[in-house]
Amino acid sequence: MNDGHSLVETPELAALHRRLAEYSLGGHWQSREKNPELVAHVWPWSVIYSCLMESGDVVKLGGIDDAAKRRTVQLVNPSLTNKKATSRTLQMSIQLVKAGERAECHRHTAAALRFVVEADGTAYTNVEGEQMLMEPGDLVLTPNWTWHDHFNPGDKNVVWLDVLDIHLSNHLDAVFQENYGEGPAQPIVKSDGYCKQRLSAIRPRVKNASNAALPYTYKWRDTLRALQDIDGAGGNDPHDGVLLEYVHPLTGGPTMPTIGCWVQWLRPGETTKPHRHTSSTIYHVVEGEGITTVSPKKTAGKELGWRSRDCFFVPSWNWHQFQNTSKKDPAIIFSVTDRPVLESLGLFREEA
Numbered sequence: 061m062n063d064g065h066s067l068v069e070t071p072e073l074a075a076l077h078r079r080l081a082e083y084s085l086g087g088h089w090q091s092r093e094k095n096p097e098l099v100a101h102v103w104p105w106s107v108i109y110s111c112l113m114e115s116g117d118v119v120k121l122g123g124i125d126d127a128a129k130r131r132t133v134q135l136v137n138p139s140l141t142n143k144k145a146t147s148r149t150l151q152m153s154i155q156l157v158k159a160g161e162r163a164e165c166h167r168h169t170a171a172a173l174r175f176v177v178e179a180d181g182t183a184y185t186n187v188e189g190e191q192m193l194m195e196p197g198d199l200v201l202t203p204n205w206t207w208h209d210h211f212n213p214g215d216k217n218v219v220w221l222d223v224l225d226i227h228l229s230n231h232l233d234a235v236f237q238e239n240y241g242e243g244p245a246q247p248i249v250k251s252d253g254y255c256k257q258r259l260s261a262i263r264p265r266v267k268n269a270s271n272a273a274l275p276y277t278y279k280w281r282d283t284l285r286a287l288q289d290i291d292g293a294g295g296n297d298p299h300d301g302v303l304l305e306y307v308h309p310l311t312g313g314p315t316m317p318t319i320g321c322w323v324q325w326l327r328p329g330e331t332t333k334p335h336r337h338t339s340s341t342i343y344h345v346v347e348g349e350g351i352t353t354v355s356p357k358k359t360a361g362k363e364l365g366w367r368s369r370d371c372f373f374v375p376s377w378n379w380h381q382f383q384n385t386s387k388k389d390p391a392i393i394f395s396v397t398d399r400p401v402l403e404s405l406g407l408f409r410e411e412a
């Protein structure tokens with residue numbers, strides 16, 4: 061951090077700066093390049109989807125040389141075009157697997173998750189041998205270094221959101237990746253629902269449960285029922301409406317060590333109170349329409365208008381508040397955040 065002012069550069073100081081630079085040194089009083097300020101942004105689903113369908117026509121998926129290993133359209137923050145990143149830590153992308161297609165098996169140190177948008181329940185992600193069937197609204201975890209491949213045996217497209225902590229792991233020089241090597245897919249050895257069952261409230265004793273993420277599926281029908289129940293019981297957060305966390309099934313802590321997943325429900329006509337925090341959040345509207353007002357200062361907010369399936373981003377330490385503009389329908393928003401990272405490093409701060 062510099063002191064906020066730069067010294068007048070006398071010939072002696074200029075000489076010192078040259079000498080420091082020559083030996084790869086620097087003075088605390090010298091200015092340095094600042095991180096670009098991230099901006100709040102909305103990606104309308106209509107645009108994402110038409111680009112994704114176009115990619116389905118022109119980008120082949122598969123293991124051969126002229127094909128991509130994954131067919132995704134990536135959300136890029138306008139301040140991070142050089143890094144092609146949604147935020148400084150996380151990447152949200154939208155993936156298309158067409159009827160009959162397979163995305164081959166690999167694993168990487170970046171942790172990932174899928175939030176399903178369009179599916180008929182026949183396509184699946186195989187995580188560590190478990191067939192995880194995908195229905196709209198399901199959340200499927202692919203923790204770091206777990207083998208995963210995707211297959212669509214049906215006759216319709218399957219579309220989901222991918223979220224990876226790739227920019228964080230890249231920043232920490234901790235990116236490793238490996239292809240499966242024994243064919244395009246790992247064998248299915250566990251049927252759909254295996255992990256959910258094994259990690260339910262009746263289970264073998266777990267000694268020393270760690271917060272390391274586990275392969276896991278959160279089914280949309282459970283999520284929706286929980287939202288409806290809590291709404292009915294009046295459990296309402298002033299800043300976020302009815303807000304639920306997808307917790308780690310053993311610890312009750314964050315979804316994964318680097319990515320937290322949340323879902324919120326805004327009642328018809330509800331406007332929440334503004335707050336800000338040092339985590340940044342990427343949102344995906346499951347259903348409904350509204351406005352999120354975002355501002356780096358307490359005045360003059362930027363209005364992000366959104367409707368069903370749009371994605372938007374709220375940067376760290378920006379004031380933000382939500383408004384459900386429908387008078388009759390709730391709005392449901394899924395979100396991912398780097399909050400677990402900030403919390404575990406003692407960097408999380410919040411102001412109401």
Ligand code: GTQ
Nearest residue numbers: 130132153163208222224
């Ligand atoms: O589906 O395994 O968006 O490996 C980026 C990297 C998806 C995946 C992404 C990946 C995947």
